[in-house]
Amino acid sequence: MNPRSPFVLDTRKLGRRAGSQRHHRLEIPAPAQLGLEMIGVPEGTPLVVDVRLEAVTEGVLVTGSVTGTVSGECGRCLTAFTDGLAVDFVELFAYPDSATEETTDPDEVSRIEAEHLDLEPVVRDAVVLSLPLTPLCRADCRGLCPECGELxxxxxxxxxxxxxxxxxxxxxxxxxxxxxxxxxxxxxx
Structure with a gap:
């Protein structure tokens, strides 16, 4: 984990007292390959990440949302389009010495490392899983004529x-x- 990454948050000011909270609003350039073959967030496009960090017994519960813009190619008419993106997420980051740390596999729960947590994998999973496999420029797109290929x-x-x-x-x-x-x-x- 790179502590200088814009997706990495320091949890020291939050403390470990259950119930303590901190809010963060981050404007972050989108990382590379944030999407699927036909739709995704272009690299460098601004993402707004609003998060609430809440100390709980086992770690830090992160509740948040990601907003931005996606660009894609319509699966019916093959025209390029852009659309808004709004995705919510919730993730528990386990403390290194917690029972969750001891009872779960390393890939099963996110971890706090050196008092920092990395939101990038959580944001990436939330965004990519929210994208349609067959994106449409609009819901009533009729597509292309199968004979002549015209719209x-x-x-x-x-x-x-x-x-x-x-x-x-x-x-x-x-x-x-x-x-x-x-x-x-x-x-x-």
Whole structure:
């Protein structure tokens, strides 16, 4: 843990008396790779992290929220878009000498190290888990026409394409079209 990271908070002023609290409002540039393949928070974009640190028997309970902006590509129409981000989180950071420290695996609960706690993994988990796997530019996005690839929102409502004939049926179609032509020529005579 790097104590100079903007995500790292010092807990010494909080103390260990259960119930004591401190509030922090941090404006932090987003770290790299904060997102998924099609949507995420661009690196360096400002994130606002509001947190309340509360001393509890086993450690420090951190309750907070992250707000910022996400950029993505719509999963239906493939256009770029931006949207607001607002995510809440709650995390217990265990004291080094607590019962929680002794009874849990190292990866199971966050830890306080040298009187500091690192919010970056908590913020990263909260943000990434809140992002949609298939982001949409808007809820009613109709996407692209599967035939011509144009935006369906830009096309008229009666937009259609003649369906291509499956080559496996071509011989049968030729036979019936020849039969229909012969049948119509007999009727005309």
């Amino acid at each position: 369906l929102d830009d096309l008229p409502d009666d937009h259609t394409h003649e369906a291509p004939l499956d080559p496996r049926w071509a011989a049968l179609a030729e036979r019936f079209s020849a039969a229909d032509e012969a049948d119509s020529s007999v009727r005309s005579e």
